[in-house]
Amino acid sequence: MNLAVRDIRHNLGRFALTTLGIGMLLMIVMGMAGIYRGLIEDATLLVDRIGADLWIVQRDTRGPFAELSRVPDNLVYRALAVPGVESSREFVLHTIQRQRGRERLRMTVLGLSWPSDKGAWLPLVAGRPLQQNHFELIADRSLGLRLGEQLRLGKESYEVVGLTQGMVSSGGDGMAFVTVPDSQAIQFDRAGEAIRLERAGRERRAATHESFIKQPTLSEQLAGPTSELPAVAPPDISAVLVQVAPGASVDRVAEIIGSWDDVTVHTRQQQKDLLVQGMVDKARRQLGMFRALLTIIAAIIMALILYTLTLDKIHSIALLKLIGAPNRVILGLILQQALVLGALGYAIAYAAGSKLFPFFPRRVVLTDADLVQLAVVVVVISVLASLLGIWRAMRVQPNEALMG
């Protein structure tokens, strides 16, 4: 006869409510681990999907995700000249926030190196890759854009031609993919009045500059667009991505490029490590602290509930001792209840979490390792939580059954 189950049945309402509460607490603990895993997955997803062997970034920086990196666009051709390099392409990444109707639209824009990269590597769930080098955009579903929708960014409108699933930046923002020139146009877009003021400023400075006074035709050029001025460099890009040829040594190529004085090179794994260690580490520690605290709180609540349940049946325990129940029966009664409480709480946490987590704004990833780890933790806290009740039950004397 299982006394623990009989007692639970007798106190079903209270036990069910307690289990539900423990389940909700454990769901949060489970969710925190999932949020951390989601952060890592989001952070490394892009690096994995892009699949570049090497990332060339501004000298002594940690790359376009960790901090600002600016390299000239001609670095693409320098990299291509290195023995062992199969291909190289531009990488531009920046985050913008615009108003779309009544809602704020925050997105991370990634420039695709047209025409070598049309976004064929993206996990499209609708639409197609880019087919022209301007005014087309592939968006992640999380941005809420529809296929065929025209999105105004800066002075241009971009048509949503493709939709991806699960492509978010390390900050959790949905991603949009356009060509590098479009990406730069979006990034460096300025208001017309700002452009006019800058041109007027140029003309004012030229009016007092000796070279422009001697050659008036130079001054006429100053009124044109910035991109047409030979003395002004084209906009920088964030990084250059290198694909190493099959059979060539990634380390050797990295060594050659790393010897250049103006850039730093990271392998794919280094880039992922930088992302995880640099951007996610604090979040990991913070979430870890919360998990630890919530686990302790769950253990305390379980201990109090089990202690109360034990106090409620202290007379029955004395009676059981009186009729000769060995200590292991009493211990089993409390321990089994603790384990049932923990196991049901865990099951509720998993069931409720699986339903609720998809609605969270950030991705929550439940991994088998985390689930197993939490299961072990739940068993441990269940056992620890039962100790107080067991201690009280062991102190009960059989003659207490004779009192009242």
Next chain:
Amino acid sequence: MSDHPAIETRQLNKIYGSGNTEVVAMQDVSISVARGEVVALLGPSGAGKSTFLTAAGLINPPTSGQIHIGGQLVMDGPRATTDLRSFRRKHIGFVFQKANLIPFLSAHENVSVAMQLNGVPARTARARALELMRELGIDNRARYRPTMLSGGQQQRVAVARALANRPSVVLADEPTAALDSHRGRQVMELFRGVAQEHGAGVIVVTHDHRALDVFDTIYEMEDGRAKRQQHGTALA
């Protein structure tokens, strides 16, 4: 073992405290109960009846004296010669003033739990529990929880539990106190039947003088001493 008394106490003493605070709760109590014998223990409150019962029930060790159950020395002074909880489980049945049933178990589970604790398989324990309850006329209440039973029914369940492991000794502490006179007599007669049919020695602490004819032997306790009073109907 059957030649020996069901229970025999020799010169039992129980002293609480020491020095100025010393209280003698039981003094030189020697009682012998044969198998099948029903003994009543009378006396005013504070006379030492419950102290004797808890000592005889191996719950509260005496300060000195001996307790033999089925011929086996179990307590030699305050020292136990065996594992008391295990011995209690196998050889002693208890019935209390209040039925003292486990509230989260049904009536038949309250009976069979005593047997299962003694290593009896669940199915056998259940069958014997139902058989005992049939003997006591409460088998139709087997599935009921204690709160759904009347006081008399609860007390019968408690008697069935006390008999479940075929004990040598049944100790009852004012088992009829919560019952009306009619039901009280029924329970006392139940003990009579239990002693005869199951061969157990029964000691009943009672204030109820209306059913004394049921007992074979009557002891009166006063100031911690027990004095044999008269023979009951069986010995008459």
